Amino acid sequence: MNSPEPLVYIADDDEELCKSLAWLLESVSIPSHSYYDVASFLAGYDQDLPACLVLDVRMPKAGGFQLQETLNRIASPIPIIFVSAHGDIRMSVKALRQGAVNFLEKPYDPQHMLDVVQEIWTWPRNASKRTAGGVK
Template sequence: MTPQPGRPGEPDGDPVVHVVDDDDDLRQSLRFLFGSVGIQALDYPDAPSFLAEFDPAEPAVVVVDVRMPGMSGFQLQEELLAREYPAPVVFCSAHGDIPMSVRALRGGAVDFLEKPYDTQRILEVVQHQQGRARELFAAHAARAAVRERLEGLTPREREVLALVIQGMASQAVAHRLGTSVKTVDVHRARIKAKTGAESLGTLVRDILTHQVEV
């Protein structure tokens, strides 16, 4: 990876751009292009290098070549999906075709660009995706925070919470679980205390808003 000045997440808040491509000249030209408009770019000669060095918590856009020795761009995309990495992924290829672009987009890529690049086009795409990256990483962090709040719940408390999310009152929950209303209310109180929620209503709202599984 070529060292770059500064680090992502500095005061300007602009997401970094990760360029993953085995073509040295192309990576250099993209660094120059992005740098000319104030976009910080970090580059990697292959997918394993990127996976070993990138910071998954820092907002970013990934520009990746489809065909690379070893791990392909598609395999990298699958790995990032498995890690729930929220960065927008832009695929590039000198040998692109419709099936290849369809595969990339179905896998979650936001665009598929052909080489040689139309410089204005790639700048427009990346700058637009930087805005999306801020939103995606913020949502990802919020979802992770809700999951963390739920980590201390017992299986029984999760059962109760899942039924509360369905809109059931304590009496209905007690009937469904074959227990007493008093026991259900004890579970509700513990859920509230363990998650630090102002109320179960606000906790349910956070769970539904960020689409967290209980």
């Protein structure tokens, strides 16, 4: 039996950004699922699939940090790549200390995003949570 193909979850309230990132990932045969709010992501998230999460910091209602806290509480193994148009050093340090693997500013370089995602796929499937700054 083949193991499932790695998946990228995208959680961002910017629909155009989600479509653009999904297209970018598709261009190199990486499947993705987009969600425009935290509740929709949680309803569609399958913790058993090999995946990573590209997560916006600021979203209506619950934001990225709240979702990160929820995923940490349930001991989710999903690596998180934060993205933000309004990020600062304090925000990125907080994200990384809580287990995120990277923090990218919007607009991000498309090739750098692909590099970060593809680096995650080289990790062992059941590796323990990454330390801050696990992906350069």
